[in-house]
Amino acid sequence: MPEKVGIANLPNQRHKIVSKQGATFTLMVCGESGLGKTTFINTLFETGLKPYADPSERHNKFTTLHQTVDIDIVRAELEEKNFKIRLNVIDTPGFGNNVDNNDSWNPIIDFLDDQHESYMRQEQQPSRHSKVKDLRVHACLYFIRPTGHSLKPLDIDIMKKLSTRVNLIPVIAKLDTLAPNELDTFKSRIRDVIEAQDINIYTPPLDIDDTASAEHAKQLIEAMPFAVIGLEQVYETEPEKFVKGRKYPWGLVEVENDAHCDFKKLRSLLLRTNMLDLILSTNEIHYETFRSVKLGSDATTNGSDNSQTTNKDEPSSHDLMKKLQKKPRRLHNPKFKEEEDALKKYFTEQVKAEEQRFRQWEANIVNERNKLNQDLEEMQAKLKALEDLVKKLQLSKR
Amino acid sequence: MTEVASENAAGPAPVNGSKPVQELKIIKRKLNGYVGFANLPKQWHRKSIRRGFNLNLMVVGESGLGKKTLVNTLFNREVLKSTEAVLESFDKEDDEETEAEDVTVKINEYTNIIEEDGVKLKLNIVTAPGFGDSIDNTDSWKPIVNEVNRRFDQYLEAESRINRSTIDDQRIHALLYFIEPTGHSLRSLDIEFMKQVHNKVNLIPIIAKSDTLTDKEIVDFKRNIINDISFQKIKTFKPEIFDNDDEETILNCQNIVDASPFAVIGSTKEVETHDGRIVRGRKYPWGVIEVDNEEHNDFVKLRQLLIRNYLEELKEQTNDILYENYRNEKLTRMGIEQDNSVFREFDPLARQEEERALHEAKLSKMEKEMNNVFQLKVSEKEKKLQRLEADLFNRHKEMKDKLIKQIKLLEEKKAQLEKQKLLPPDPAPIPKKKGFLR
Numbered sequence: 111m112p113e114k115v116g117i118a119n120l121p122n123q124r125h126k127i128v129s130k131q132g133a134t135f136t137l138m139v140c141g142e143s144g145l146g147k148t149t150f151i152n153t154l155f156e157t158g159l160k161p162y163a164d165p166s167e168r169h170n171k172f173t174t175l176h177q178t179v180d181i182d183i184v185r186a187e188l189e190e191k192n193f194k195i196r197l198n199v200i201d202t203p204g205f206g207n208n209v210d211n212n213d214s215w216n217p218i219i220d221f222l223d224d225q226h227e228s229y230m231r232q233e234q235q236p237s238r239h240s241k242v243k244d245l246r247v248h249a250c251l252y253f254i255r256p257t258g259h260s261l262k263p264l265d266i267d268i269m270k271k272l273s274t275r276v277n278l279i280p281v282i283a284k285l286d287t288l289a290p291n292e293l294d295t296f297k298s299r300i301r302d303v304i305e306a307q308d309i310n311i312y313t314p315p316l317d318i319d320d321t322a323s324a325e326h327a328k329q330l331i332e333a334m335p336f337a338v339i340g341l342e343q344v345y346e347t348e349p350e351k352f353v354k355g356r357k358y359p360w361g362l363v364e365v366e367n368d369a370h371c372d373f374k375k376l377r378s379l380l381l382r383t384n385m386l387d388l389i390l391s392t393n394e395i396h397y398e399t400f401r402s403v404k405l406g407s408d409a410t411t412n413g414s415d416n417s418q419t420t421n422k423d424e425p426s427s428h429d430l431m432k433k434l435q436k437k438p439r440r441l442h443n444p445k446f447k448e449e450e451d452a453l454k455k456y457f458t459e460q461v462k463a464e465e466q467r468f469r470q471w472e473a474n475i476v477n478e479r480n481k482l483n484q485d486l487e488e489m490q491a492k493l494k495a496l497e498d499l500v501k502k503l504q505l506s507k508r
Numbered sequence: 509m510t511e512v513a514s515e516n517a518a519g520p521a522p523v524n525g526s527k528p529v530q531e532l533k534i535i536k537r538k539l540n541g542y543v544g545f546a547n548l549p550k551q552w553h554r555k556s557i558r559r560g561f562n563l564n565l566m567v568v569g570e571s572g573l574g575k576k577t578l579v580n581t582l583f584n585r586e587v588l589k590s591t592e593a594v595l596e597s598f599d600k601e602d603d604e605e606t607e608a609e610d611v612t613v614k615i616n617e618y619t620n621i622i623e624e625d626g627v628k629l630k631l632n633i634v635t636a637p638g639f640g641d642s643i644d645n646t647d648s649w650k651p652i653v654n655e656v657n658r659r660f661d662q663y664l665e666a667e668s669r670i671n672r673s674t675i676d677d678q679r680i681h682a683l684l685y686f687i688e689p690t691g692h693s694l695r696s697l698d699i700e701f702m703k704q705v706h707n708k709v710n711l712i713p714i715i716a717k718s719d720t721l722t723d724k725e726i727v728d729f730k731r732n733i734i735n736d737i738s739f740q741k742i743k744t745f746k747p748e749i750f751d752n753d754d755e756e757t758i759l760n761c762q763n764i765v766d767a768s769p770f771a772v773i774g775s776t777k778e779v780e781t782h783d784g785r786i787v788r789g790r791k792y793p794w795g796v797i798e799v800d801n802e803e804h805n806d807f808v809k810l811r812q813l814l815i816r817n818y819l820e821e822l823k824e825q826t827n828d829i830l831y832e833n834y835r836n837e838k839l840t841r842m843g844i845e846q847d848n849s850v851f852r853e854f855d856p857l858a859r860q861e862e863e864r865a866l867h868e869a870k871l872s873k874m875e876k877e878m879n880n881v882f883q884l885k886v887s888e889k890e891k892k893l894q895r896l897e898a899d900l901f902n903r904h905k906e907m908k909d910k911l912i913k914q915i916k917l918l919e920e921k922k923a924q925l926e927k928q929k930l931l932p933p934d935p936a937p938i939p940k941k942k943g944f945l946r
Contacts, residue, residue: 114625125552157537185535228852235848236839475896486907
């Protein structure tokens with residue numbers, strides 16, 4: 111055989127095409143405020159992507175009419191080694207900060223579902239050239255408060271809900287508040303809860319035929335849930351040696367030190383080694399699951415009347431599509447509820463006021479009746495007196 | 509990829525008044541430190557090896573133009589059985605069909621798995637034996653176009669299924685069209701065929717058996733073909749040149765584009781040249797024509813285009829352009845209307861405004877309804893009380909009138925009685941008194 115055909119070059123062609131096309135990556139951060147989500151994002155991408163929330167502004171929620179959004183999106187185009195990505199960072203500022211947080215995950219779940227649904231609708235259009243807007247979340251970082259105890263019921267609840275929709279990656283925030291042995295027990299407790307509750311967190315696939323990458327994946331899995339600190343501050347530890355970290359009187363926690371924290375592992379998982387797997391599994395597992403459930407449920411509700419259009423087992427989605435009706439938007443904003451309640455209250459008060467007026471009126475009528483009755487009685491008395499008089503007169507006449 | 513931001517067709521959104529303004533803030537930045545997402549193409553590289561590749565190649569041309577030999581030469585193995593072998597089995601199986609005067613075009617498919625350095629390619633070669641072999645070839649192209657469409661339809665159906673975990677891409681990614689080396693120009697059958705398929709497949713026209721033409725003849729023939737193709741507005745596959753490609757890539761790409769239509773020869777046989785090299789080629793008494801020699805023919809360029817450099821590009825264009833166009837046309841014909849309002853960037857603020865608008869609409873509806881009920885109840889009650897009041901006064905008046913009447917009657921009676929009593933029995937004392945008083 112004189113020459114190779116050139117099939118070995120095909121992966122390079124793919125490499126080239128992907129390099130030219132760039133990529134879209136959507137990352138969601140979830141967790142109570144004050145756990146260092148913003149810091150983490152800025153450290154991860156080594157740039158000031160997200161402005162920090164001004165703590166003085168935080169009070170405005172309660173005092174002024176300023177709008178707080180459930181979902182905050184930062185869009186960025188980043189370039190590294192001539193490779194461009196369109197990065198979307200989704201933050202959920204309203205989450206977990208209320209007194210009653212029972213429903214605070216609703217907007218997040220809705221957001222995830224809405225993105226799947228939006229993508230599905232776009233995919234169904236006849237013309238869809240290069241204008242598809244895709245905000246499906248490829249990875250969701252769930253920040254756990256470093257209590258040292260275990261997961262809170264709210265955490266478990268939300269993680270369960272998230273794990274069926276998105277690649278869920280639990281992260282222990284601010285690990286520098288935990289001593290190494292505390293961290294180990296905390297981690298293993300969390301792992302136990304995740305297993306006991308059957309929460310399906312993202313795990314990197316183990317490539318059997320590639321020992322190096324399988325070993326790397328194993329290390330990543332063992333480190334889960336990742337514990338991180340995040341700080342953009344740079345310190346000079348030795349002359350000419352700079353590290354990022356947090357400085358305490360008793361020492362320096364280094365971000366990029368595997369002995370200090372899992373930041374590097376998490377970064378590897380998100381970007382260097384498993385970014386593609388996150389993107390593909392979102393598309394091929396989470397999105398497909400959503401789509402088949404959605405179309406499946408529509409098929410059963412509309413199934414009876416499209417049997418004549420297709421005689422296959424499964425109705426084609428074009429038929430389904432025509433029948434898909436826009437479901438009413440769910441509205442969770444607690445303000446809306448408040449306003450509704452206020453309106454109801456206003457009317458209740460109006461009704462009360464009117465009832466009061468009517469009672470007064472009825473009382474007036476009763477008074478009036480009494481007065482009139484009295485009047486009549488007086489007249490009757492007068493009549494009686496007259497009658498008596500007349501009778502007397504008649505008698506005396508005889 | 510530049511986004512066309514004008515796609516803001518405000519659909520039948522229930523939002524009242526202000527249409528959502530899409531002003532997206534996008535942070536643009538070049539990173540200084542190495543973060544690692546630039547590794548994504550490498551991840552794809554690995555993934556693609558794991559997943560494997562596939563190519564569906566269609567080969568069309570009259571019989572006797574060396575299609576099978578060329579394909580076998582391209583992939584350097586016997587992916588298609590040589591004509592003699594096929595003919596033998598052909599004779600045994602369908603005797604009567606070869607006897608028939610009018611040969612019908614058939615569609616055959618051959619699947620091979622080729623592996624090289626751990627990279628696997630699933631190669632499907634689709635042939636259309638019988639094309640152009642009839643006396644009247646007017647509709648020769650039809651079975652081929654039908655086959656291309658059928659494969660698109662199959663993909664569309666698979667893509668629309670609820671469960672689509674196993675989509676087998678059978679769409680034709682490239683079509684090699686063999687032009688007979690007449691040395692003149694395209695025949696009407698060539699033009700007709702190419703016009704029928706050029707919007708549905710990546711068309712790669714090639715001049716078969718180019719060793720029958722001299723260099724000069726090839727240059728002229730190519731020029732004539734190019735003129736015909738551009739006159740008939742036929743699209744042939746051209747790899748895209750990107751701005752950030754390096755010089756060498758651009759030059760190489762340009763060379764390939766310039767060589768089209770490729771004048772090629774095929775041979776899987778190894779022959780010895782006069783200087784003693786063993787090459788793939790054809791030996792003539794007057795010399796050896798080498799397949800892999802770019803001086804002799806365009807085979808190397810064709811292989812670069814089809815396999816080495818642009819196989820994935822062929823597939824990309826099939827998927828992104830040809831299939832999308834087909835699908836768009838088909839769905840539109842089916843009466844599915846385009847709804848551009850779904851192509852909207854998600855904007856939490858706009859979304860919130862939308863929700864607010866919805867909420868306000870709901871609220872005002874609620875208010876209206878509650879107000880209506882309220883007003884109705886109030887006025888009912890008012891009317892009832894007013895009636896009660898009126899009744900009361902009426903009854904009172906009635907009774908009072910009655911009483912007044914009775915009293916009046918009695919008073920009259922009394923007056924009468926008193927008159928009777930005073931006048932007749934004792935009328936005397938009163939006038940006395942009266943007179944006294946006066």
